[in-house]
Amino acid sequence: MSKTTKQVDEVVIRFAGDSGDGMQLTGGRFTETTAIVGNDLSTLPDFPAEIRAPAGSLAGVSAFQIKFSSRDIHTPGDAPDILVAMNPAALKAHQKEILPGGTIICNTNAFTPKNLKLAGYETNPLEDKTLDDHYTVYSVEMSKMVALACEDLGLTPKLVDRTKNFFALGLLFWIYDRPTQPTKDWLAIKFSKKPELVEANVRAMDAGYNYGETTEIFTTRYTVDKASLPPGTYRNVVGNYALSMGLAAAAEKSKLNLFYGGYPITPASDILHTLSAWKHLGIKTFQAEDEIAGITSVLGAAFTGSLGVTATSGPGISLKGESMGLAVMAELPLVIINVQRGGPSTGLPTKTEQSDLLQAMYGRNGEAPMPVLASSTPGDCFYAAYEACRIAIKYMTPVMLLTDGYLANGSEPWQVPNIDDLESIDVKFADKSSVVDGQFMPYLRDKKTLARPWAIPGMKDLEHRIGGIEKEDVTGNVNYEPDNHHYMVKTRAKKVESIADELGKSEIFGNKNGDLLILSWGGTRGACRSAVEALRAKKKKVSHLHIRWINPLPKDLGEILIKFKNVLMPEINSGQLSKIIRAEFLVDVKGLNLVRGKPISSADIQQAANSLIG
Amino acid sequence: MSKTTKQVDEVVIRFAGDSGDGMQLTGGRFTETTAIVGNDLSTLPDFPAEIRAPAGSLAGVSAFQIKFSSRDIHTPGDAPDILVAMNPAALKAHQKEILPGGTIICNTNAFTPKNLKLAGYETNPLEDKTLDDHYTVYSVEMSKMVALACEDLGLTPKLVDRTKNFFALGLLFWIYDRPTQPTKDWLAIKFSKKPELVEANVRAMDAGYNYGETTEIFTTRYTVDKASLPPGTYRNVVGNYALSMGLAAAAEKSKLNLFYGGYPITPASDILHTLSAWKHLGIKTFQAEDEIAGITSVLGAAFTGSLGVTATSGPGISLKGESMGLAVMAELPLVIINVQRGGPSTGLPTKTEQSDLLQAMYGRNGEAPMPVLASSTPGDCFYAAYEACRIAIKYMTPVMLLTDGYLANGSEPWQVPNIDDLESIDVKFADKSSVVDGQFMPYLRDKKTLARPWAIPGMKDLEHRIGGIEKEDVTGNVNYEPDNHHYMVKTRAKKVESIADELGKSEIFGNKNGDLLILSWGGTRGACRSAVEALRAKKKKVSHLHIRWINPLPKDLGEILIKFKNVLMPEINSGQLSKIIRAEFLVDVKGLNLVRGKPISSADIQQAANSLIG
Amino acid sequence: MSEAKVKKTYTKQDFTSDQAVRWCPGCGDYAILAQTQKVFPDLGVDKEDLVFISGIGCSSRFPYYMDTYGFHTIHGRAPAIASGVKLANPDLSVWVVTGDGDGLSIGGNHTIHLLRRNLDINVMLFNNRIYGLTKGQYSPTSEIGKVTKSTPMGSLDRPFNPLTLALGAGATFVSRTIDKETKHLQEMITKSHAHKGTSFMEIYQNCNIFNDGAFSSLTDKETKLDTVLWLENKSPMIFGVEKNKGIRLDGNTPTVVEIGDKFSVDDILLHDESDYVIASLLSNMTYNDGFPDPIGVLYSIEDTRYEDMMMDQIREATKKKGKSTIQDIINAGDTWVVK
């Protein structure tokens, strides 16, 4: 039978199955291959909260979404064009998000009475025709197919059945015209000690690919052209990994030792895992007894001249507040990373949210200002981490870097930077010039940055004592004087504010005035940009401004805001940054606040924009 | 020699001396006596941060200020009319705050070369005449005088010298025409086991009194008429004590057991001390291993049906953030008291500040709204504590009560309430009506208050499980659904907002419109009121609005603000509540932000007001 | 709560909640849950008087599955929360369920403070020597050199020995059992419950996903007789396939000897649950090659309990000062009347 090939611009695929079905791995392979093919892409894994919920249950569904395109894209997409559902629970959990007209591919063999019951289906949706009105449904006997393909390998049926995700992968490779070879190479390395597993998975993948090619079921293939990304070398990168590289790059460029102290917590743990594998770069990692020991050990290392970094999430950040206050008082460089997740309390540990921004700003006793910035895409985590380190060192201050679960686990093609091109980080440790009358003056500040001199144990004649009690300017001695305190409170604030001077002008996407300005921060950048692109395509007078630095805010923000009739700020919280901007500029920023544990979609934003400017 | 008696309206006295000189005790006795005499009064102790810094050092100076008046007063006064300085360091530390024309009484015997040097005087200020141009200085040989008075008692010279504060007290009693008998009675009880100390102190006090009466140095006595307070029975009360009584009253009225868990920290510890002495009221106190165990033990007690309370300050509050998040999620009644002190970090542990307000609002991960209120005077701590408990129970929510070091240690005459008159607190524990299909529904809310039912261990058939993971509405089961989460986030916020409905209309002092509205919260109330009284006396169109509830804000605040041309908010922070009000109402609230570890003075406020409205 | 209540007869089903159990198939937690639900009907406690408090971790999911009062709280704080529960109502039977990370890493301090205060609370510490919930980092009980996600070249920390630590903190009841030893598990639960004061029970629990087989030498039929020392109070410490090995004190040093020519049963150390020195040398056999792992009650003594003394003080104060009200306190002190 003849197959037609259709060229499309953009595809969104969601793989969904049981936690044991290997959906993250399948998604990861599809992503790598898609990256190699040269599409722009963006991904969004969605883990279940349980380690391994009962097989077949709704709680155990794991999903992975990828959007890829021949154009420059900003988000992993809203509704999928195609859903791969490995069992009834996966179908049940995700079906409602597929747009009418979309495609569903199911592993029929998993639609057993038991699994149907577990998923809460009274009748089999593949048989009762309920789906057929809205979707194109393909029922594929994947389990059976892989069993046949691997018949003669002498593996247990259970092991063989585990390869069915590679069947699905192969089928999707066929549909979207992607090569299987990179995955074959990858399998060969991954299971180098178990050649029979390599063989089984390759056979399963080939079976899937061939199934698409030979059966009469699938009549159309799709091709997606290469995206015209700026020239350069690319790789696919996941947010937490990019962030770890950014930290290591900052250490290398500043010639400081990187000391990471932290306590495992989802979704921040991978930063600890990644860094602990880089001992050959001289990176020291310390799994502490809790988050407090995590940050305080880092503070000790910073006092001793290391580049100190800690990362955590949710409850872990709450525990670090007191120590951040000490870092503010001690004026030591420190980077605190908050990979935000759903809150409050334990909340939704594996879901994303932007609800810790006000805590980042104010979650410490007393007036304890800290620079705060947020990364906006998985790849940007590299640059944001680098910048956080650079600012921490330059201004001798703790810096808070906000990312979130979506950025941390999501991925995108990333132009490989040359670290020589990164802004340099010059560390000037203290020297005799800060010694007055034989005493080192730990709070004798740099006139411009207000940074205090950094003298570290081991340096002769610069012995000194610091602490968390208010200190006298210049000498750093304990001081309870009213005027000194007022002065120090103001000086610490001024130091943070002065960072704005080096941040340059804000880049507005679209016109400099108009009916509506959409503001974004952190991970909502992509959805906002997509929405603005779509709105502008419809000739709406809409522009987009992304805010990278939250404290200090860009100096020109006030002027920009007043040029627009309306300002809209989508946030995955109850309106946290918009609160700050409203207070600062007395501008009526409207919020689009969807706190659903997942990224806000471009469609939601377009709708909100339309209802504002009609 | 004849003595004249002058009637005055208002006097401000400051006692200052070494930590070992008993200044707090002296101030306390003067306060009690002044209260009995019937003046209105307000006090402000000022402790040194060191336990006992080297005798004679500046760091060791301890002071106590009292303002008393025949009129209704609101603050402990700005500059003292009279300073009692027991040594050179005390003079040095406080002299600059006395208004020109003021009076200084010194214990000459302490002005030894050693003490002068410790205080940093090159020459003796009592001899070099530098003070005489501006102040009336009385040099009194207090140490010598008490030595003479107690000569025959057989006490060691050291012990005798310790009575010199009673000499000073006696002298001040004479000057301001106050009885010594109450203090004699008090001494008799205080030292009932050491009659020789009673005798020595009485002799010292009498010697001081007689010194005023008989020497020719003091020619004028002052009388201050009784204040015309509303009729009733009065006592003097210190903030932390009033607060403790408020908690106990709430327990009694709600018929709940009061469980207090906490960890010592200045200036909150006295709440623990006070409550632990009230075991006969059935109050349970638990000194935990840290602040986290303090609040979590309280949470456990709340789960078990107690009225749970914890109090702390500064760094201690930072540590409790995670647990507050759990309380928000678990929707259990809990009162968290923050006796604010100077920050950040360890900061200024014995000084006052209002800089934890934004932390109270936002110092937790995720969207974790909590009701926040602040008490405004020492006596008001009683009512604020009572109200915090009432709201916590009624709405099943943790409540944050803000006081500060000044309120906690300050005192004022307080009309003794009859606890029958307090608004009732009705606890309705859960019953069968919350059971659906045999299962208790822990999140089946009250329609009006949105409070969930409170079922406590020991209640049959209401067994249930709660936790910090997002939960399904009604059932309370763990739930990761996007829409449920969004709904619960909104519902938790709505519950807090709905409290505003019962708070009634705001009371404006002065006209309902005008040139300037001065806003206050917490301990700045008195200074703002005094300033507005003074400004209105000068025919300025100024009004005062005090904000007791910070979350939720009063419903009518928006309407009120727009009736004034200017709005000024003095705060002992960098503008925290004004930030919230600006964001909420887009009104250009101006701040007067003095972060000096002490109350903002009425004079400062008047000046700021004048420079705004000219 | 009150004496008057009629004790009900329960079955395992009465302690089983309606929640689907969400551990990995094969996890040791299942066995512990099952034994708990099985033995609870025999404890003679009314179900509404039972409270389970847990922190965060796989193990800490436990309360959801028990049809009693339960509170799944935050990481590490269960002992402090449980203390509040017990102090609020000393009549309740309070159980803490925690893990080696929850109870010994972030929550180590609350654990040791609970032990010294000796509230009558039962601690069940599920020790799988790994962080399960966060997907496999090493824990404070992981053996040195352990390769995990956060320690690709092996962990560097000398592990805590939970029993030694508990003893050092002043625990009055210290025991250990194993997920797979169903009968023994039940027995230890029963003894924990019977003990007045804090009972500390370490449960070796297999995490078959991230640390499979951590205790296999203690549970495998082929090895277990040689690797486990089953403790019986007042009985000699004998073990081995042929029951021919024993623990003997050489001076103060414990050694493993063979019973036969050189040593007889009489040379073998008698276990004594009330002897701190014995408990402490037993606890130290863990992680110590050449010694069997002691399983059972290592230590059990009676001592004062915080909550009893607290209630005594309240009673005493009330008796001394008479039943008073807050109004008395409000009215006390120097007062004056304004008319």
Add this chain to the structure above:
Amino acid sequence: MSEAKVKKTYTKQDFTSDQAVRWCPGCGDYAILAQTQKVFPDLGVDKEDLVFISGIGCSSRFPYYMDTYGFHTIHGRAPAIASGVKLANPDLSVWVVTGDGDGLSIGGNHTIHLLRRNLDINVMLFNNRIYGLTKGQYSPTSEIGKVTKSTPMGSLDRPFNPLTLALGAGATFVSRTIDKETKHLQEMITKSHAHKGTSFMEIYQNCNIFNDGAFSSLTDKETKLDTVLWLENKSPMIFGVEKNKGIRLDGNTPTVVEIGDKFSVDDILLHDESDYVIASLLSNMTYNDGFPDPIGVLYSIEDTRYEDMMMDQIREATKKKGKSTIQDIINAGDTWVVK
């Protein structure tokens, strides 16, 4: 830091900072400070390589008075901060100064984790059995029944025994001394310094304002010979005015016996710093009427140190993978080129 540095000869003055000392007159802290400053010149460490880390409390003011590097941090966290210092630069000589509240109440967990990790850090725990800085609440080492501001009818918690706790946590060096015993204090400081691994030194310290005389029976001339057991390695545990009392093991139970008719010196237990059982029974004599208080080194063994192994891993990894840069990692993985 580096081997090449010429060691300086210091005097006490070199370790005295310019800050006025701010403890109450008569406080035991003064003596400890003086002995530290006195003995430090003999340690052979360059002053710039010395770091004092403290938490919050009267005792934690200590670093301000030492003319070395110092960090007065937050309550309870000194061990964790010190760990970061040591890991950042293992060549430094790192000292933690803490109190019974700072190190055992809020900071208990960090203390025990430091001990198990066995970083080469010296912990000086000033035990005055009270919270000094916050003006007199009971602490985790206060004896039961203690009347303080927060316990008007007496405290209810069974106290920690710091040495027992340290042993339970896996400490490799455990010692105790007394503020007034200047020579012994110096000796213990020197031994702490010499020990490779975490050394835990409890210092009985008199708070003459809030807990005066807590250790007077151990320091008063009239009683101290009968109340203190001075420990010497390999020597018999003898004490008493007439040096005629000793510790004897009755089975495994320590007892106090008189040397004379019934028992001779040979019956007296020999101290052995490497014996855990001896250390543990010695530590338990504290708070135990009828026994003298052991003073000196209770326990001292060598074991692996975290920071050494960490540096080894870094060396090994660098050797194995070759010196690489972050650019190598950035460039690794599947890449493609867009032209």
